[in-house]
Amino acid sequence: MARERPVTPEVVREHGLNAQEYDLILDIMGRAPNLLELGIFSVMWSEHCSYKSSKKWLKTLPTTGPQVIKGPGENAGVVDIGEGLAAIFKMESHNHPSFIEPYQGAATGVGGILRDVFTMGARPVANLNALRFGAPEHSKTRHLVAGVVAGIGGYGNCVGVPTVGGEVNFDASYNGNILVNAMTVGIAPADRIFYSAAAGVGKPVVYVGSKTGRDGIHGATMASAEFGEDSAEKRPTVQVGDPFTEKLLIEACLELMATDAIVAIQDMGAAGLTSSSFEMASKGGSGVELELDKVPCREDGMTPYEMMLSESQERMLMVLQPDKQDLARGIFEKWDLDFAIIGRLTDSGRMVLKMHGEVVGDLPIDPLAEASPEYDRPWLPTPTQDDDDPAGFTPSVRPAEALKRLMATPDLCSKRWVWEQYDHMVMADTVARPGGDAAVVRIHGSNRGLAMASDCTPRYCKADPERGGAQAVAESWRNLTAVGARPLAITDNMNFGNPERPEIMGQFVGCIAGMKAACEALDYPVVSGNVSLYNETNGQAILPTPVIGGVGLIDDLDRIAGAALPGPDETIVLIGDTRGHLGASVYLRDVEGSAEGAPPPVDLAAERRNGDFVRTQIQGRRVSACHDLSDGGLAVALAEMALTGDCGADISEGTAAAGNLPPSAWLFGEDQARYLVTTGDAKALLAAADKAGVPARAIGKTGGDCLILAAGEAISLVELRAGHEGWLPGYMSR
Amino acid sequence: MKAAVIVFPGSNCDRDVQVALRQSMGSEPLMVWHKDSDFEKVDLIVLPGGFSYGDYLRCGAMAANSPVMKEVVARARKGVAVLGICNGFQVLTETGLLPGVLMRNADLRFVCRDVRVKVETSQSLFTAKYEQGQAIRIPVAHHDGNYFVDDDTLSAMEDRGQVALRYCDAAGEITAEANPNGSLRNIAGVYNETKTVLGLMPHPERLADPRMGGSDGRALFDGLVEALR
Numbered sequence: 001m002a003r004e005r006p007v008t009p010e011v012v013r014e015h016g017l018n019a020q021e022y023d024l025i026l027d028i029m030g031r032a033p034n035l036l037e038l039g040i041f042s043v044m045w046s047e048h049c050s051y052k053s054s055k056k057w058l059k060t061l062p063t064t065g066p067q068v069i070k071g072p073g074e075n076a077g078v079v080d081i082g083e084g085l086a087a088i089f090k091m092e093s094h095n096h097p098s099f100i101e102p103y104q105g106a107a108t109g110v111g112g113i114l115r116d117v118f119t120m121g122a123r124p125v126a127n128l129n130a131l132r133f134g135a136p137e138h139s140k141t142r143h144l145v146a147g148v149v150a151g152i153g154g155y156g157n158c159v160g161v162p163t164v165g166g167e168v169n170f171d172a173s174y175n176g177n178i179l180v181n182a183m184t185v186g187i188a189p190a191d192r193i194f195y196s197a198a199a200g201v202g203k204p205v206v207y208v209g210s211k212t213g214r215d216g217i218h219g220a221t222m223a224s225a226e227f228g229e230d231s232a233e234k235r236p237t238v239q240v241g242d243p244f245t246e247k248l249l250i251e252a253c254l255e256l257m258a259t260d261a262i263v264a265i266q267d268m269g270a271a272g273l274t275s276s277s278f279e280m281a282s283k284g285g286s287g288v289e290l291e292l293d294k295v296p297c298r299e300d301g302m303t304p305y306e307m308m309l310s311e312s313q314e315r316m317l318m319v320l321q322p323d324k325q326d327l328a329r330g331i332f333e334k335w336d337l338d339f340a341i342i343g344r345l346t347d348s349g350r351m352v353l354k355m356h357g358e359v360v361g362d363l364p365i366d367p368l369a370e371a372s373p374e375y376d377r378p379w380l381p382t383p384t385q386d387d388d389d390p391a392g393f394t395p396s397v398r399p400a401e402a403l404k405r406l407m408a409t410p411d412l413c414s415k416r417w418v419w420e421q422y423d424h425m426v427m428a429d430t431v432a433r434p435g436g437d438a439a440v441v442r443i444h445g446s447n448r449g450l451a452m453a454s455d456c457t458p459r460y461c462k463a464d465p466e467r468g469g470a471q472a473v474a475e476s477w478r479n480l481t482a483v484g485a486r487p488l489a490i491t492d493n494m495n496f497g498n499p500e501r502p503e504i505m506g507q508f509v510g511c512i513a514g515m516k517a518a519c520e521a522l523d524y525p526v527v528s529g530n531v532s533l534y535n536e537t538n539g540q541a542i543l544p545t546p547v548i549g550g551v552g553l554i555d556d557l558d559r560i561a562g563a564a565l566p567g568p569d570e571t572i573v574l575i576g577d578t579r580g581h582l583g584a585s586v587y588l589r590d591v592e593g594s595a596e597g598a599p600p601p602v603d604l605a606a607e608r609r610n611g612d613f614v615r616t617q618i619q620g621r622r623v624s625a626c627h628d629l630s631d632g633g634l635a636v637a638l639a640e641m642a643l644t645g646d647c648g649a650d651i652s653e654g655t656a657a658a659g660n661l662p663p664s665a666w667l668f669g670e671d672q673a674r675y676l677v678t679t680g681d682a683k684a685l686l687a688a689a690d691k692a693g694v695p696a697r698a699i700g701k702t703g704g705d706c707l708i709l710a711a712g713e714a715i716s717l718v719e720l721r722a723g724h725e726g727w728l729p730g731y732m733s734r
Numbered sequence: 735m736k737a738a739v740i741v742f743p744g745s746n747c748d749r750d751v752q753v754a755l756r757q758s759m760g761s762e763p764l765m766v767w768h769k770d771s772d773f774e775k776v777d778l779i780v781l782p783g784g785f786s787y788g789d790y791l792r793c794g795a796m797a798a799n800s801p802v803m804k805e806v807v808a809r810a811r812k813g814v815a816v817l818g819i820c821n822g823f824q825v826l827t828e829t830g831l832l833p834g835v836l837m838r839n840a841d842l843r844f845v846c847r848d849v850r851v852k853v854e855t856s857q858s859l860f861t862a863k864y865e866q867g868q869a870i871r872i873p874v875a876h877h878d879g880n881y882f883v884d885d886d887t888l889s890a891m892e893d894r895g896q897v898a899l900r901y902c903d904a905a906g907e908i909t910a911e912a913n914p915n916g917s918l919r920n921i922a923g924v925y926n927e928t929k930t931v932l933g934l935m936p937h938p939e940r941l942a943d944p945r946m947g948g949s950d951g952r953a954l955f956d957g958l959v960e961a962l963r
Binding site: 150153154157158159160242243244245247248334335336419420421422423424425426427428429430431433442557 | 743744746747749750753754769783784785787788789790843844845846847873875877937939940942943945946947
């Protein structure tokens with residue numbers, strides 16, 4: 001190691017470790033680490049890998065329930081979906097790399113989350129993506145949108161997993177830090193789930209997949225720091241994806257998993273070979289010895305430091321049953337993938353790294369893993385605001401005009417331009433395509449399905465983190481309910497600014513508290529997740545964005561609902577209480593130009609009651625369409641239903657009966673726990689609601705070719721559609 | 735009817751077409767790995783969609799030169815029916831079994847959406863169960879579906895009725911708006927001269943089950959089963 005730099009205080013700083021952390025390293029090692037060892041500590045203790053700022057709070061989230069097979073702590077969460085099957089899913093961020101190099105950053109984000117899921121034995125059946133970009137007028141936004149969407153498509157389309165849903169939003173707070181959160185859902189036999197704990201002295205450690213290159217070195221460390229002016233110079237830390245190899249890796253791994261050859265398996269994600277080998281040995285209470293000269297390398301002369309810290313994609317590490325090595329090798333050779341035995345398990349409790357027979361690194365496993373710093377960072381609660389009284393509200397625009405504008409805003413416009421670039425139908429099981437409340441994917445070979453959606457309303461989280469956190473979980477639950485699914489569990493992707501600032505940490509703490517309350521009230525536990533902090537550029541933080549990825553079960557695909565208005569002469573029924581809450585609404589922000597006010601309160605008991613009622617009605621086939629109310633309230637929900645079904649509606653009767661509520665508050669207020677449904681038998685539905693104690697009222701009828709919001713407030717579907725479908729393609733071609 | 739689906743590394747619609755064939759055949763098609771060029775005699779060979787060999791050179795170019803394709807080409811020349819869907823169509827043009835090329839979509843973007851295609855004739859193994867002129871709804875999902883062929887070949891193809899399908903609107907009109915990728919004369923699928931080989935960009939196997947929101951694709955498989963019984 002003649003070329004190796006000595007470990008100076010400057011080198012320690014470059015590795016993102018502070019003085020106390022370095023003292024701890026000296027303590028654990030009993031000597032000064034060499035550069036390789038320092039590099040390993042640095043990635044293992046990075047925020048990205050160690051959750052050092054967030055662990056204390058994440059632990060408070062509910063993670064159990066009768067449906068939970070495996071909660072947080074593995075590559076992905078596992079829930080029971082009956083008939084001997086399990087759904088395995090997780091969401092993960094690839095924010096920093098996607099800002100630096102949008103195509104590859106987003107593509108490798110998809111690749112990474114797919115590996116997290118098939119590592120556990122599941123065939124991936126669906127991808128979703130929650131994307132947040134800067135203001136449309138910002139000079140980089142268009143380039144980032146084009147690159148990220150192409151990258152997600154380029155990867156997902158090639159591996160042949162449908163991209164069925166997600167979100168795309170814009171806000172100036174993301175100008176310097178976009179969010180690319182990718183989610184994969186897979187299905188596995190419930191009795192054949194694969195974990196990462198590796199035990200058994202002498203068992204071979206096997207490397208499969210792509211070769212190791214010099215890409216992505218220190219990606220995890222980059223993802224754990226703020227951006228400055230030099231962020232573009234970090235491009236070499238972004239990895240390059242190869243979806244073709246990933247597709248082969250999926251097939252080869254699933255083929256091997258059908259045998260009993262695998263003791264443990266772990267994908268090489270963030271911090272590559274380092275974190276995968278540590279994880280396996282640490283969880284299994286073993287030691288590990290690696291011969292790094294056996295690692296398949298893309299280029300000559302790679303150092304142990306580069307091999308251990310590379311984040312080259314499409315690689316997996318496995319521990320195999322010794323007598324099954326040849327079987328495994330045969331499968332990987334069939335798929336033309338590298339297969340190399342690079343080490344073995346030991347009982348030393350240490351990670352020993354050798355190169356050409358010489359020991360180049362020697363670290364204790366448990367002390368390193370267990371002593372990873374855990375911070376109780378100081379935090380400041382976000383000041384709460386009073387709820388506004390809508391009664392005195394005077395709008396500046398008439399409702400029909402406001403609706404027309406809202407439907408053509410960057411946040412509420414159709415995202416067709418995005419999802420038509422994703423293959424959302426490959427695997428031929430996509431029952432409900434992108435654009436609805438939740439996507440529905442058939443469980444292959446059955447008449448059952450999984451519903452899935454991603455949700456977050458960051459402006460609520462900014463204004464009141466606790467309400468915002470609860471609302472994100474509630475909306476996820478509502479979206480699954482609106483298609484007729486029984487919500488099972490969530491994965492969370494916590495995107496925040498710099499946790500070393502108390503007000504940012506306060507946002508994190510607040511959101512967690514809200515999420516916890518909602519998860520508990522809705523029996524909707526967290527089974528996996530990811531934290532992305534330091535989403536700041538030059539001190540400007542993103543909106544707090546705890547994205548919730550929800551998965552629900554549909555027992556009978558003949559009993560689901562879609563959002564499309566089914567045709568004329570159906571009665572439109574509004575479920576839930578409408579108080580006209582305009583604080584923090586898109587209407588105030590995008591029509592009235594005011595981002596003020598408290599977000600709507602979240603009444604979790606009402607969420608549960610109203611949602612359970614709606615689901616029962618869908619399953620009983622007593623409603624012909626259903627849509628949840630969220631951004632833009634009643635009017636936007638109705639407009640989306642009308643455009644999807646190409647059928648008009650008249651709710652002037654309901655608006656007239658709204659009493660003292662100003663029409664704008666009635667139409668655009670964002671009160672929670674609400675749904676719009678249509679039915680041919682309003683009397684029966686209202687009676688059932690009354691019996692269940694659920695607020696419900698008939699507000700109008702379907703039919704015609706325009707929306708009539710109130711007397712004299714009509715707008716044609718043609719006009720509405722032009723703006724709704726036109727904004728994004730128009731923006732992207734400017 | 736006996737059918738084989740060729741599986742290349744990177745094929746990803748092999749299972750989808752397997753399901754559609756099974757539904758129409760009532761029995762299992764043979765799944766043939768690309769390294770197995772010696773597979774049993776079948777009446778229909780299907781080249782599925784996907785990204786064979788990663789499509790890293792040019793879509794379908796590497797697959798066209800694989801050992802199994804030598805065998806497929808030889809059998810096609812003897813009259814065995816061959817159906818190439820999406821990437822399979824690209825492979826067929828690369829082997830020369832079908833004329834023309836599939837270039838990058840005119841707007842340079844991947845496109846996945848339902849389209850309508852007009853069935854030019856019902857006088858083929860593949861379209862016997864459709865009406866001539868019928869506009870069927872099935873999805874496309876491709877980055878390189880922009881069909882092109884030189885003028886002389888095109889007019890010869892038109893004369894021989896080798897254009898199988900054209901992108902159209904709901905009323906069956908061949909319009910520029912209905913063309914998702916810039917294909918010459920809205921061409922979505924073509925036959926060889928004997929109409930025993932069909933290549934098409936849209937995916938009939940994806941809308942062959944009402945549960946998926948449509949079943950216009952099913953008649954293609956039903957028709958093949960009946961014709962090749």
